[in-house]
Amino acid sequence: MATVKAVRGTRDLLPPETELWNLIEATARQVFARYNFGEIRTPIFEDTGLFARSVGEETDIVSKEMYTWEDRARAQSEKTQSLTLRPENTAGVVRAYIEHGLGESGQLQKLYYVGPQFRRERPQKGRYRQFWQIGAEVIGPPSSGSESPLRDAEVLEMLATLLQELEITGWTLELNSVGSAADRAKYSDVLRAALVDVAPKMCGDCQRRAVTNPLRVLDCKVPEDQPIIESLPKIGDSLGKDSKDHFAQVTAALDAAGVPYKLNRRLVRGLDYYTRTTFEFTHGGLGAQNALLGGGRYDGLSEAIGGPKAPGIGFAIGLDRLVLTLQALESTQAPAPAAKADAYIASLGESLNAAALVLARELRRAGLRVELGDGSFRLKKSFEAADKIARRIVILGEDEHQSGILTVKDFTTGTQTKVPRAELAAYLARPAGE
């Protein structure tokens, strides 16, 4: 087949599905606004080094899933630059935070974004090479209160609210603390040491992880490995007092707000920048990719990419997965019928097409949704077309054009009436059947 197709892992979103996407985005923007977030839009590609230094050189994302290319030099004096399609958006936001000196204001920055991200993974249900995320970041100098556990709780409460307003039920919030960077490094060492003896008895992946990224061993799903994992040192025991206090305040605030959560001491997220609070909202019915959204605190990220100390916390919602979840829930209820146009204007004869456009313009200016026929004399054809997409048909024949009295038929009731042009918009604005 020689025809060009959307490349692997990418897809077209068509009406009416895009209506659902827009509804979700609009709801998110509305909720975020109530929490005083503002929108940020960062470039879709960045210098490759940004992701290597933030997400982590050793992570799967950076080591094998990025779309990276050498941007060619256009002049002899210009150097080539390695660029990468963003695999996530937090790095870009923090880069912008540093670049524009947003921390200099002393104010806490609350930013959200909506946009496509790119990872070269094997596509499957809920996983695409171009996928969409809605995310938000709370970041600022320590003096702005950015480190407060209240920020963590507020963000989680906001997410619970958003899911509620989207009428998504059946989700689970899994919560953990991986400690400060120091705690995390310490625990990593403890784990590595403990794994020396037991790793050879574990699955191949775990043997590899024991060396490269010991925390990942905790995520292993092989049944035989579970007893061994249970016997490994717990991350909670490696947390310093500050980290423990911080986490306790997060959970206390969630309890007070009535946000349900499940402690998951083995929740380790795959991006290197996470510190202290990490979380994931999961949902069944998503197949193997059950994470609806994920996030956490990143107290050292800004410094890792050369910025000032700027603790923060953020999350990213998998929009594709949100849509899937909503569609799955929707099917158990009534499927939403596609909205119909308010009127279909059938001009009888091409000589009336210009007049039909003028009429449509009037009605559309009045806020009505209007479709135009093609000037066919065959009313049968016009009726067939009109009935599929509109609630009423407006007939504009020679008589109507001369008299200014239009013929309108209501498809719901089947009744036909004459309406003076001056009253037409008001008439069509009425609900069908009235």
Next chain:
RNA sequence: GCGGCUAUAGUUCAGCGGCAGAACGCCUGACUGUGGCUCAGGAUGUCGUGGGUUCGAUCCCCACUAGCCGCCCCA
């Protein structure tokens, strides 16, 4: 990167080593003012791509590509 399943009409899918099928959708039906329900008629297509076996392949075999599902990982 690895494994399983799949690829036929616009869509969802049957099917068979020998003229390509259904349903839905689409078009037409006393063609210059009336749709829906029903009826009658009609058009669908290089049977994913490339090779092989065969007198003959949409069907059997191989490779490739893509999709779905799972692993890994993540949203």
